[in-house]
Amino acid sequence: MTNQEITQILKNVAAAYTIRDEAKNKFKIIAYQRAADAVEHATLEIKDLWDEGKLNTLPGIGPSITSHLDELFRTGRVKHFEEVLKGLPEAIFPLLKVTGFGAKKAYKIVKNLKLKDKDTVIDDLIAACREHKIAKFPGFGEKSEEDILRNLLEAKQGKIKKARMALPYTDAIAQKIIAYLKKSPQVLRADPLGSLRRRVSTIGDIDIAVATNNQKAVIDYFLEYPGIERVVEKGETGATILTSGGKQVDLRVQKPQSYGSLLQYFTGSKDHNIHLREIALKKGLSLSEYGIKPLKKNQKSIRHPPTGGADKNQNYNSKLKIFEFSTEEGFYGAVDLPWIPPELREDMGEIEAAQKRELPTLVEIGDIVGDVHIHSDFNLEPSHDLGISSMKEIAQKARSLGYQYIAFTDHNPSITNHTEDKIYSILKRRKEAIEQFYQSTKIVRVFNMLEIDILADGRLAVDDKSLSLLDGAIASVHGSFNQPKDKMTRRIIGVLTHPKVKILGHPTGRLLGQREGYEVDWKEIFEVCLKYNKALEINAFPLRLDFPDVLVREAVRKGVKMVISTDAHEVSEMDRMVYGISVARRGWAKKGDILNTLEYNEFWKWLK
């Protein structure tokens, strides 16, 4: 039973309560939805949590849902859920994943059309739209029938609500649109919002904020963006488009004096904002994207700003009876909190840390002084792809990035095509080439490393004699991903204890949207890393972003060190370090947690 499956069950229960009697079940519905969100965003497998008896430590999961899930894990079913779902056609549930459908619309349509088969409901409904049956239902019309048909067709193409794309690709699209917006003289500021600003590894919609004194002009200008497929919606405060690449982009505009509130509100996350509002309510304040206003019952008593003093970022709008904030700092200050970095805003303890003034100082791109996972074009007849840039190009790029050192970490020579002696002679030639390169150029310091396959049987693809030629090695799993958890854990620990292996490369092996990571006992790996002074890699390659942020946070808690590296196969890819930084920051990593922030001499000492 995966978190995803449990999420789905809880969402279905919430939908069932909504259909039965929304008014009566109002808060029960919210509770089930929040429980579903909690499971969906959980950092650990819920099943593991249940095994340890810690299910109710998850915020949003209380005694009642705990006992239901307990029944689910023990017997595979939940009597109470079955009762709630009883009598509802199961054809409604696939529709809930389609844009534009909520519980009620799905139920109305399924009931009116008497649809029964959950496997064909999407196709059945497409046919019904084409026969114009929907427009005749009360509350529906021709336009809504068109919308439903289009959303169903898009869902069939895989464009479901949760179609997400890796951060670096989405970031590139967003930067292009922001650059376009900034060309307008009406645009005073433009920033990413939402999961993009929080630097989540995969992004659904792109959200962008603009500060302007002419909202209408900016919205009109946005709707002239060349890459538009169609306009989804348009209003006075923003607009939504679909790009020709199928990405949804939301624009939000706001006047400059309220821009801080807008940034804060739409950066989220939803859970962070809800928590923040709860705190504000207790202070008699109501937060919104427009600012902060005293609750009605307190309105008369409040004559001064929420912060109790003058703040140049704060302004009282007496017409709207609301305090406006030009910056986020002012907004957070009004509820007695320091500014919280967007990467932390997941309601995972950051608000409590902010209240205690214990927010971590997160690692920054400027802290990085070396990139220790780079593939050059030195041909050592490798097991995987060669880089395409020369050592000199790489070193020059490193210098332009302000680095003190780099490591050449080409893949090991393939073991199917070479004997151990042959591998030794190739690596000896490579060691001489690297030394000669450094002596003749001295552009940046250079380490002679290698990225070595961890073979299926737990051996390294390079023997000890050849390993002795290296300054150190990254060990990575590049095949046999489907081994059982225990075997995979032994396989990794076996090589990680080798003195020359210093770093575990892209530790989970995941490829975003393509492949789940393999199963490993991270507790054990963390212990080995601590005991033998090894590092885990945060690999900034766009489809990897591996180590994942939630595991980075676990590693930080345990004191396990990490490196952030690009795995570049071409010099321009060395610019991707910033995405590794994003992952590290979301994992609450400080400069001291990341080894390639160390000066050359210190890093060298760690490596030896």
Added chain:
DNA sequence: GCCGTTTTCGGCCCGACTGTTTTCAGTCG
């Protein structure tokens, strides 16, 4: 059904947009 720096009872985030409506229902973030 969940939860606690006013609370173990009595609250529960806030607003925009669309379509079908003459004041609202549903969905989204």
